Amino acid sequence: MAMEHKAFLYRDIDDFLSVTVPYLKDGLANDQSVIAVVPEPRLTALRDVFAGPGQPIAFVDSAEFYRHPVRTLRDYQHVVKQSAPRRVCALAEPVWQGWDERQTLEWIRYESLINVVFASSGARALCPYDTGTLPPRVVAEAKRTHPLLLSSEHEGLNHEYVDPVTVGTACDRGPRTGRPRDAEYLPVAGADLHVLRAFVGERAARHGLPKRPAQNLVTAANEVAANALQHGTPPAGLWIWRDGDDVVCEIGDNGFWRPPPNPLTGFIPPETALQRGFGLWTVRLLVDLVEIQAGWDGTFVRLSVSRSASEPAGA
Amino acid sequence: METPWFAERPVGEVRPGDHGWLAYSGSEERDQVIGTFVREGLRTTEKVVYVTDAPAHRLPGVGPRHGIDVDAYSRAGQLRVISRRDACLDRRGGFEPAMMLDTLGREVDKAFDEGFRAVRLTTDYSWLLKPPGPPDLARMLGCEHRVGDAVSPSTMAMAICQIDRHALRPDELAALRDTHEVLVEVNPEYDDGILKIVRTFEPDGLRLEGELDAARHSVFAEQLAQVSTDRRRVHLDLSRLGFIDLGGLHLMARHATGLPAGEPLVLDHLAPDVENVIEMVGWHRLPGLVRGGRRTSPDPEGIT
Numbered sequence: 001m002a003m004e005h006k007a008f009l010y011r012d013i014d015d016f017l018s019v020t021v022p023y024l025k026d027g028l029a030n031d032q033s034v035i036a037v038v039p040e041p042r043l044t045a046l047r048d049v050f051a052g053p054g055q056p057i058a059f060v061d062s063a064e065f066y067r068h069p070v071r072t073l074r075d076y077q078h079v080v081k082q083s084a085p086r087r088v089c090a091l092a093e094p095v096w097q098g099w100d101e102r103q104t105l106e107w108i109r110y111e112s113l114i115n116v117v118f119a120s121s122g123a124r125a126l127c128p129y130d131t132g133t134l135p136p137r138v139v140a141e142a143k144r145t146h147p148l149l150l151s152s153e154h155e156g157l158n159h160e161y162v163d164p165v166t167v168g169t170a171c172d173r174g175p176r177t178g179r180p181r182d183a184e185y186l187p188v189a190g191a192d193l194h195v196l197r198a199f200v201g202e203r204a205a206r207h208g209l210p211k212r213p214a215q216n217l218v219t220a221a222n223e224v225a226a227n228a229l230q231h232g233t234p235p236a237g238l239w240i241w242r243d244g245d246d247v248v249c250e251i252g253d254n255g256f257w258r259p260p261p262n263p264l265t266g267f268i269p270p271e272t273a274l275q276r277g278f279g280l281w282t283v284r285l286l287v288d289l290v291e292i293q294a295g296w297d298g299t300f301v302r303l304s305v306s307r308s309a310s311e312p313a314g315a
Numbered sequence: 316m317e318t319p320w321f322a323e324r325p326v327g328e329v330r331p332g333d334h335g336w337l338a339y340s341g342s343e344e345r346d347q348v349i350g351t352f353v354r355e356g357l358r359t360t361e362k363v364v365y366v367t368d369a370p371a372h373r374l375p376g377v378g379p380r381h382g383i384d385v386d387a388y389s390r391a392g393q394l395r396v397i398s399r400r401d402a403c404l405d406r407r408g409g410f411e412p413a414m415m416l417d418t419l420g421r422e423v424d425k426a427f428d429e430g431f432r433a434v435r436l437t438t439d440y441s442w443l444l445k446p447p448g449p450p451d452l453a454r455m456l457g458c459e460h461r462v463g464d465a466v467s468p469s470t471m472a473m474a475i476c477q478i479d480r481h482a483l484r485p486d487e488l489a490a491l492r493d494t495h496e497v498l499v500e501v502n503p504e505y506d507d508g509i510l511k512i513v514r515t516f517e518p519d520g521l522r523l524e525g526e527l528d529a530a531r532h533s534v535f536a537e538q539l540a541q542v543s544t545d546r547r548r549v550h551l552d553l554s555r556l557g558f559i560d561l562g563g564l565h566l567m568a569r570h571a572t573g574l575p576a577g578e579p580l581v582l583d584h585l586a587p588d589v590e591n592v593i594e595m596v597g598w599h600r601l602p603g604l605v606r607g608g609r610r611t612s613p614d615p616e617g618i619t
Contacts, residue, residue, distance in 0.1 A: 074597070191530045192528075193529065193530065194528070194530075197526070212591065216591075216595075219560070219561070219592055222528065223560060223562075226529045226560065229529075272568065272600045272602050273568045273602075274565065274569060274572065278561065279565075282592075282595065282596050285595050
């Protein structure tokens with residue numbers, strides 16, 4: 001069953017409630033699995049409307065749920081699977097404050113990926129966008145990432161919708177910064193990556209990454225390096241440096257990534273570890289940002305981890 | 316929990332002065348450990364003294380299959396099998412610790428006189444603890460303390476005391492274990508300094524220590540396949556595995572999906588870094604893998 005993914009452009013809390021409350025009630029009336037992921041203070045406003053013993057709506061604070069787009073996609077997929085065979089009716093308002101330019105792009109890509117990951121799930125998602133406070137650019141992108149649109153001027157099919165590959169391509173188009181001169185280098189050669197792990201772990205700690213994110217970076221770098229050794233063309237190497245609050249690790253080799261990666265590569269959660277793409281998807285889960293550059297001069301995979309983000313592990 | 320004060324050692328690394336302990340779960344484990352102990356002693360021209368009522372050719376680790384000619388070693392005086400009656404039983408057939416100590420002392424002196432550089436002593440005490448009589452634990456504890464006192468300062472004697480772990484309650488087993496300084500286990504199936512793979516017997520499976528990565532996938536797969544015969548449920552003890560790569564998870568899941576229908580591969584005692592990666596991807600993405608026991612602190616031999 002096709003999914004229903006609708007952006008809802010609202011002006012104020014009354015406007016917000018006038019649409020979301022009937023939406024959630026409709027989900028309940030149709031015996032759907034209803035989840036409302038909304039930031040405060042709207043979360044409390046909705047809770048108040050539905051307060052009562054045994055009310056079946058799962059209320060979640062967006063500030064908890066929207067921290068890392070790849071993990072959020074995984075978590076929504078979990079909700080859909082847990083709810084089956086019932087359809088999911090989700091009210092899903094992402095967080096748009098506090099991200100830098102690159103993170104904002106990743107959340108735009110995320111909204112677009114919803115259309116791919118849940119294409120045949122039968123889920124319904126209504127995504128509220130606050131036109132009063134959000135930057136016009138975020139609202140404009142919402143129109144490119146939602147096939148359905150509800151606003152004061154429009155209801156129904158959204159003619160500005162763009163397919164996810166096109167959206168993703170635009171997200172990847174940004175200028176790629178070079179490596180700083182003080183990046184530390186380690187050649188990647190031979191089959192044994194023990195030295196590489198020790199190198200990355202030690203540098204990550206020295207650059208101030210807490211233990212868990214440092215270990216996640218080690219696992220991710222190990223995976224990318226193992227791929228470079230298995231599928232790439234020597235010489236392969238690893239650079240690591242600090243960029244502001246991020247620790248960045250880049251693994252490169254001289255080969256061409258075949259088939260060439262597209263903007264969806266590694267974003268779609270695999271069913272199991274036995275499927276193709278499990279490795280890269282997990283790498284995307286483990287670190288904050290993965291950027292792939294597959295070009296004429298080789299394949300470069302850049303992994304970034306913030307020193308300050310504290311991310312609870314697991315689903 | 317206090318740090319254990321005993322050393323854990325594969326049987327191949329038992330050395331003079333070691334008063335070793337083996338609580339075995341079954342004959343397979345006992346034969347592997349004691350068989351190695353006996354065989355390596357004979358091959359390195361150390362003396363082997365075995366207190367048992369079994370005939371020499373029935374000892375673990377010997378016989379034509381292992382390339383050990385029992386009769387030749389016996390004739391040469393390198394292998395000595397002493398019956399319980401001669402070693403440690405009084406006239407009424409009761410266990411006499413003082414006699415056992417005398418026997419050990421005499422055998423060590425004799426081995427020295429014969430020019431052996433080391434002597435390996437072993438016996439299975441399980442018969443003492445099994446019915447009809449009640450297990451005389453206090454007597455055994457006293458005996459073991461004295462054996463320890465005799466062996467530990469020695470520069471040529473090493474001993475392994477065998478006990479069927481099912482012959483005693485866990486607290487009794489722990490009390491007896493604590494009279495030994497060295498816990499003996501099988502030699503690792505593989506150890507390259509980064510990854511160590513050790514066979515476990517109760518439950519059946521493997522213990523992984525160190526780091527599992529692409530360079531070690533094939534050796535791990537091979538060991539996993541070997542232990543997965545005989546239609547038994549296989550457990551992997553991951554309490555000492557500090558790193559697993561994503562290919563390692565893939566390998567385990569692929570192995571598990573090849574097991575007979577519904578038979579899982581059980582992952583016990585996950586170390587935090589490995590558990591974190593598994594929870595990150597979700598257990599449901601690792602078909603056939605299930606979480607087994609949880610243990611936060613090391614528990615040598617899994618007695619408690």
